[in-house]
Amino acid sequence: MTSTLTPPQALPRKSFGSDNHAAAHPAVLDALASASRGDVTAYGDDPWTERVSAQLSEQFGASGVFFVFNGTAANVLGISLMLRRYQAVICAEGAHLNVDECGAAERIIGCKLLTVPAADGKLTPELVAARLGGRGDEHRSQPAAVAITQATEVGTCYTVEELRRLGDFCHSAGLLVYADGARLANAAAFLGCSLSELAASVDVLSFGGTKNGAMGAEALIVMNPSLLADVPFERKQQMQLASKMRYLAAQFGALLDDQRWLRNARHANAMARRLADGVGGIPGVSLRYPVESNGVFAVLPPDLIEPLQREWNFHVWDAENHVVRWMAAFDTSEDDVDAFVASVRAAAGALTA
Amino acid sequence: MTSTLTPPQALPRKSFGSDNHAAAHPAVLDALASASRGDVTAYGDDPWTERVSAQLSEQFGASGVFFVFNGTAANVLGISLMLRRYQAVICAEGAHLNVDECGAAERIIGCKLLTVPAADGKLTPELVAARLGGRGDEHRSQPAAVAITQATEVGTCYTVEELRRLGDFCHSAGLLVYADGARLANAAAFLGCSLSELAASVDVLSFGGTKNGAMGAEALIVMNPSLLADVPFERKQQMQLASKMRYLAAQFGALLDDQRWLRNARHANAMARRLADGVGGIPGVSLRYPVESNGVFAVLPPDLIEPLQREWNFHVWDAENHVVRWMAAFDTSEDDVDAFVASVRAAAGALTA
Amino acid sequence: MTSTLTPPQALPRKSFGSDNHAAAHPAVLDALASASRGDVTAYGDDPWTERVSAQLSEQFGASGVFFVFNGTAANVLGISLMLRRYQAVICAEGAHLNVDECGAAERIIGCKLLTVPAADGKLTPELVAARLGGRGDEHRSQPAAVAITQATEVGTCYTVEELRRLGDFCHSAGLLVYADGARLANAAAFLGCSLSELAASVDVLSFGGTKNGAMGAEALIVMNPSLLADVPFERKQQMQLASKMRYLAAQFGALLDDQRWLRNARHANAMARRLADGVGGIPGVSLRYPVESNGVFAVLPPDLIEPLQREWNFHVWDAENHVVRWMAAFDTSEDDVDAFVASVRAAAGALTA
């Protein structure tokens, strides 16, 4: 039998398709190897889980920390803690929760998503207020939680002040707040604030490891202590309880070590910034959203998209309006960006010629 | 900040508590490192997933192979493919599905579990037939699938002939068959048969990696092609779609390499056999179930259990009847077993004295 | 077009098949006609609903009363108030909830049913205690409620003292208690106690109208005020909110009037008693359960069942043990019973001859 270890072929060039196209950070692999020493009890009752959970709890000022396998799971688990069976969650139309999770929230929680068009991906008290009609009316699914994304799906970030304002509004309106933090590190890096500042106004949030350099690990951070009791049972039932939990913890251990999560995020953000700046002057190319994390959303001349996709991996975000998404990762290099920008410039030039 | 990489303390001695107390096999770590080369597209559209899936498909003679995160997920996903909303699955009372998954099947699938007492953990056509009452009656949840476990929760194995007889019965009765193969490798090792022989009579089964030396990976093996179409959507919705899928595939790659899965399972089985033989002559100690995989279920003198647990990690399986469970893993050594047996012998001697 | 009002043919003789084979009580029809005066607002905000709910609340000492369409709905709605998503309800193996509702609890609530074999249909603290293992263990569905049936599916009744003992045990063990009262009236009639005495030890119960002479109406009686807030929303979501609610209320109005519910139940019970006494001396016929409500469970000579079913409508309850069920209704007459007994006697005589 041919060994499966013979390396198969990866993509020939750096991908700008997604920050999850990147491999794991070498330090994550080292941490996994380091955690592979001897026996420990399963399901999280091990020293790695204990230590890393404590570290995360401290950084966030959290009531509890729970590892899960992926971002969809973190979102569904987090929101499931907040809703009774007849309650709804308010979210942006473009939220991953609404668009990219195959209806997991409706299926697993059974809840309605009350969606709001949010131009820049961000909810505001005003947008939330617009979905609060019918409270107390038995004919209506009852809004009880609000889900935001930080950084948003279009790369923008809620400022700490915006979070506070939204959180205050929600809490005074009897709504709990969940934050999808698949790219929370990128938001922290952009805003220059601590994880605890990002978490202060929400009840539960996720802290994404996978897009930050992990192999596959997300942390659910429970701030509101009244939501803690259900988590172990919901996590198990939602099929997110790892038996060899130490390996999820170890991945976060590597990211926490020397603030690697922050360095990774800063680097990815810087590469997105460099890319945005690089394409800035190219005729016909404009930015669709402000670049506040590691993604660049650009409007391209329609005829430029396909030629560029033949060379590089990236997604068309909004075909109708010729918007593309370019993501930078922790391991995107300046050379990768410069080569990519050069391709855009060349393709644009070819078009004009 | 103190580095999280400073190794925390693992258990002081080999655990007989569970085969998931073991660390990952070094070859699995190597495979992860090996897969960490360059960018690939996410969600399984990568060469590692493609190659390892193809290998598994070939070994099982499968229609499709899908990686998931843990055993509960494999069970729920597999069974969800078989049931309409008002249908039920027949399983043994002691099935992991029924006892150890926090009601995930009822919650996620919404189905009823029609349980059957099964003395040695194994279902038979007769036991299944006993739960087929009320078919066609709208007042009854309609049995449409049967879930077995191979090897069972009490360490016994269905022979290929038993599988065939059960499978034939079920299929002729309009029932699909799912096999929970969290320890399928151990069954194959004990029975001396191929994976395809174990899979021939079932419609969907899981192939457990985690207890065989993986870090955390299970494969759902779909034999019946009519059940394939739903899998991608159900997997995503059930929060089991890994973005960096190559790392799940790579774990199985390492296990498939040179039939490491089989060697691991054979070794674990041999250690269980050695343990069972070792305690064989000790007064007051008897075996509760035949040792057909990597677990030993022993009846102990009641006063022996606690002293032994102070020294060694293992579970009391049935407190009322003084049954304990001792699990061997791929990395349990002869010395571990011999030291454990010596402890049992000494403790039993101290009791008698 | 032929008028649909031309009376189709009903069963030729009184049915002993079920108390829901009976037509509605004439007073119920009168009440419906009486409620058909003018417009009222929908969904329960009408004077009939208000008045009848208040009457029921007073009789039960309830926190709230909610009408639903059928018994399965009352059970599912009632239990859904008590369980978080990962919690389970303990019930008798033979409970309607477990056997006759097509898995509605698992589907609609998503909960596990922890079943207990109960020889005479009644749970005891000891039987409940036996299913309390694994509390606090995230791998186990967590028991949080106990569902009993009063009168039970086999016609027996919990005494007020048994209810108190069971209720006290459950509450001290952190379990809520639900009572399926599809035949609560028959229990009250047998026990000679008030509705409030029957309800005092439970948190939620149903009060069955349909089998007592209604056309189709059940009342969910919420005793525990902490469970009230969810009811309106759960009822609507569970598709049990009648727009012309006055017609459900009016049916109960007729049953409450002059304690018609009690007179109906007493009569049905008396007819069952008469039937049991009548077949008492017939050779080969014995009673399987004590006759404590309106059902008679008899063991018959196997060859007697079929001939009798050719003449009369009734169900075989347990084919293996030749147990049949004979139900009396509010409108079963002494002549019906006597004719039925005569048939049994004749058929038995023919067998012996």
Added chain:
Amino acid sequence: MTSTLTPPQALPRKSFGSDNHAAAHPAVLDALASASRGDVTAYGDDPWTERVSAQLSEQFGASGVFFVFNGTAANVLGISLMLRRYQAVICAEGAHLNVDECGAAERIIGCKLLTVPAADGKLTPELVAARLGGRGDEHRSQPAAVAITQATEVGTCYTVEELRRLGDFCHSAGLLVYADGARLANAAAFLGCSLSELAASVDVLSFGGTKNGAMGAEALIVMNPSLLADVPFERKQQMQLASKMRYLAAQFGALLDDQRWLRNARHANAMARRLADGVGGIPGVSLRYPVESNGVFAVLPPDLIEPLQREWNFHVWDAENHVVRWMAAFDTSEDDVDAFVASVRAAAGALTA
């Protein structure tokens, strides 16, 4: 005890709040009385259910007919037949299913609702097509059905040609079609077409009895025979199986008799038309939607709404735009309408004065 039969006070004047504020039609009460003869077997195996189901099947050209308790149930049951667990239904934003059923579809079916803004309440192939993105993509809930309402929530009707065009489009796109026919009779009356013409292009539809003069009964009409097999089980599990089914059937019997359903609907429509015409010339009053069934949606001067509501029962439909809804029922009289119009005129005059 005071008799509950003492008539409580109904609304003092005819309500324009909803067609379900009306009492049942006297013929419906007669039919219930007529069905109250003797015993019949339960759950629909009775001559009334058989006969009325056959009549409905014939009129619709249906594969099967199933009675349920209310409109939400008909919608959820009907759509549940069409969707696998990961599939979605496309509907208008304003659909009852989306707005007024407390999230029952999400809770009971677990599906996502893909909503479409529909100016006049009606879907078109173009609107449906706009929600078909992401088919085959495991990250997206998969659209598999389209739900329309006939007559719509704003009183408009799909013409037979519009139904055909939409049905053809959906079927060619692999989408099943469900029609919420809570007011199907009103659509048939307006369009002057048969029930079978209204049903020809859809797979399942409901035929509303309650708003047409029944006490509380809806019929689920299954046109597509491939969807039949699940209905009995889904209906039971969804808590919609009436034990004394004859009383649901009898209500429809009364409505079918001499086409009472059509006469009732024509009358209600005519009263809405009379009302619309009556307010036509009043300054400041305009119609928001074409009057094509039994509802009038009018834009009023803001200050006119409250005074009018003090005299008459009706709903504000859209507070922001001062739109009110006035519903006529089968028993709304010309005098009721004329008195109402006079009130509007007087109030409007008072405003102007």
